[in-house]
Amino acid sequence: MGYKVKSYRQPKLTSTKFNFIRILFLINILLLSTASISQNKSDGTDLYYDVLKNNTVIGQIHAVKKNNSAATEYIIESNVNLEMMVVDFKIYSIVRAAFSEGQLLQSSLVRKVNGKEKVNLKINRSDDKYILHEASSVKTISEKILYTTACLMSMEPLNIVRIFSENLKQFITVKMVKPHMYELQLPDGNKHTYYYENGICVWAKVSTSISDAMFRLKR
Numbered sequence: 483m484g485y486k487v488k489s490y491r492q493p494k495l496t497s498t499k500f501n502f503i504r505i506l507f508l509i510n511i512l513l514l515s516t517a518s519i520s521q522n523k524s525d526g527t528d529l530y531y532d533v534l535k536n537n538t539v540i541g542q543i544h545a546v547k548k549n550n551s552a553a554t555e556y557i558i559e560s561n562v563n564l565e566m567m568v569v570d571f572k573i574y575s576i577v578r579a580a581f582s583e584g585q586l587l588q589s590s591l592v593r594k595v596n597g598k599e600k601v602n603l604k605i606n607r608s609d610d611k612y613i614l615h616e617a618s619s620v621k622t623i624s625e626k627i628l629y630t631t632a633c634l635m636s637m638e639p640l641n642i643v644r645i646f647s648e649n650l651k652q653f654i655t656v657k658m659v660k661p662h663m664y665e666l667q668l669p670d671g672n673k674h675t676y677y678y679e680n681g682i683c684v685w686a687k688v689s690t691s692i693s694d695a696m697f698r699l700k701r
Contacts, residue, residue: 529635529682533562534696540564541573543697545635545683553580553587556632572596577648579632586612586627591648603648614651621651634686635697638678639664 533541541562548555559576572595579589586607593601603616605627614621623646629639630646639645644653645666655667659675666674675687686697 527636527682530700531635531697532700533560534698535564535693540695543635547636553582555580556630556636558632558635577630577632579630579648584628586630586646589627589630589632589648601649603651605648616651625653634676635683638662638681638683 527547529545531543532539543560546557556579562573564571574594577591580587589605591603612623627646659665662678664676684699688695
């Protein structure tokens with residue numbers, strides 16, 4: 483699904499603008515159009531969301547959970563059209579995570595802005611650690627990863643206190659603020675809120691110092 487981009491000349495993203503784009507799609511944040519919830523015992527779930535800013539739909543999110551004998555895979559894919567300072571940014575993002583026996587096997591994050599790749603991260607488990615590859619950078623994480631932002635739409639984080647953010651490449655705190663409502667606490671002091679029914683996210687509020695956005699499940 484595509485969105486028209488106005489024919490303005492694209493300026494170089496400032497750190498403030500790009501930080502907002504990154505935070506907006508934390509929950510691996512992050513396609514598709516008209517749909518409703520469908521569930522299949524063997525295939526998992528497909529969930530579709532509108533992305534809203536100031537009560538206006540600016541994009542779509544498709545969250546998938548796939549079950550097979552080898553692993554359970556979570557995917558969040560999104561297309562969003564964001565206007566900042568009279569310039570349109572067409573933002574595509576996809577985050578994937580595969581789990582086996584409750585532990586992450588591998589994960590990836592790709593983000594494109596106006597068709598140009600800005601992020602390409604791969605995470606692979608190797609023995610008792612994880613190797614993170616992004617461009618020429620390599621990072622190692624020794625702690626077990628049991629839940630990542632790729633899971634946020636399809637699985638309520640019951641009894642989870644820390645989740646791994648593919649976007650931030652680090653663990654962040656999550657806490658239950660009331661039954662089925664959770665708050666993610668980001669390193670910059672901002673907080674995101676997720677609300678669940680029957681184990682799936684029905685809405686989320688993403689708050690930053692610049693703007694707020696909502697994810698709302700299509701029914």
